[in-house]
Amino acid sequence: MVNRRASLDLTFQALADPTRRLMLAQLSRGPTSVSNLARPLAMSLPAVMQHLTVLEASGLVRSRKSGRVRTCSIEPQALGRAEQWLNRRRIEWEQQLEGLGQYLQTVKD
Amino acid sequence: MVNRRASLDLTFQALADPTRRLMLAQLSRGPTSVSNLARPLAMSLPAVMQHLTVLEASGLVRSRKSGRVRTCSIEPQALGRAEQWLNRRRIEWEQQLEGLGQYLQTVKD
Numbered sequence: 001m002v003n004r005r006a007s008l009d010l011t012f013q014a015l016a017d018p019t020r021r022l023m024l025a026q027l028s029r030g031p032t033s034v035s036n037l038a039r040p041l042a043m044s045l046p047a048v049m050q051h052l053t054v055l056e057a058s059g060l061v062r063s064r065k066s067g068r069v070r071t072c073s074i075e076p077q078a079l080g081r082a083e084q085w086l087n088r089r090r091i092e093w094e095q096q097l098e099g100l101g102q103y104l105q106t107v108k109d
Numbered sequence: 110m111v112n113r114r115a116s117l118d119l120t121f122q123a124l125a126d127p128t129r130r131l132m133l134a135q136l137s138r139g140p141t142s143v144s145n146l147a148r149p150l151a152m153s154l155p156a157v158m159q160h161l162t163v164l165e166a167s168g169l170v171r172s173r174k175s176g177r178v179r180t181c182s183i184e185p186q187a188l189g190r191a192e193q194w195l196n197r198r199r200i201e202w203e204q205q206l207e208g209l210g211q212y213l214q215t216v217k218d
Contacts (some may be wrong), residue, residue: 005127012125018114021194028201030209076202079195085130086192092137093185100139 007059011082014058019043020051024074027061031073034063116168120191123167128152129160133183136170140182143172 014020023037038048052072055061059078063070123129132146147157161181164170168187172179 005130008130009125009127012121015195016118016121016125018118021114021117024198025201028198028205030205074198074202076199079198079202083192083195083199085124086188086195089133089137089183089188090185090192092134093183093188096137096139 007078008081008085010058011060011078014054014060015082017051017054020055023048023051023055023072024060024079027072027074028079031071034070034072037072116187117190117194119167120169120187123163123169124191126160126163128157129164132157132160132164132181133169133188136181136183137188140180143179143181146181 015024019041022041026032026037026040034045034048034052037052038045041048052061052063056063059075061072062075063072065071124133128150131150135141135146135149143154143157143161146161147154150157161170161172165172168184170181171184172181174180
């Protein structure tokens with residue numbers, strides 16, 4: 001449970017940056033090299049690598065070096081866990097609203 | 110667009126803390142007072158108030174004071190924007206996989 005919490009902390013922390021979200025948006029359309037990932041970003045390669053380190057630590061991205069090229073890909077499980085957490089809150093909130101609606105209907109009847 | 114990005118930054122930042130996620134989980138089951146919100150948390154009321162400030166700044170929660178009681182409720186729109194962002198990434202990733210599958214099938218045929 002603690003690990004799960006820590007992992008959600010790191011995932012949401014990684015998502016809290018616009019550059020890292022751009023990188024994830026690019027990677028969700030397919031694996032790509034670090035230099036391709038850096039191309040649309042107005043920053044140095046070391047800065048991109050730092051963001052990549054945060055993304056890898058959070059479990060949202062993994063990378064593999066083959067020769068001189070490092071290829072990055074998205075980890076859908078980590079993305080899914082964050083989405084699921086938000087999804088559960090929405091369902092609870094909707095159920096609560098529904099319960100309230102039913103109660104109001106009972107009072108009205 | 111910049112505001113939207115800043116808002117997602119704040120939302121994901123607010124979500125990156127286990128206490129704030131517990132508070133959101135409680136609030137998704139219905140509005141409640143700050144003292145009720147603080148009850149299951151092993152921390153002082155000022156510490157809870159600090160977390161509440163972060164949640165309100167992110168747009169995930171709003172609170173209203175009536176007499177001596179401050180009541181908090183969840184803001185489903187902010188929660189929805191974060192969920193939607195993750196949802197889009199998943200859809201893109203699934204489409205990319207599907208495209209790859211079709212390509213492999215074409216090669217095989």
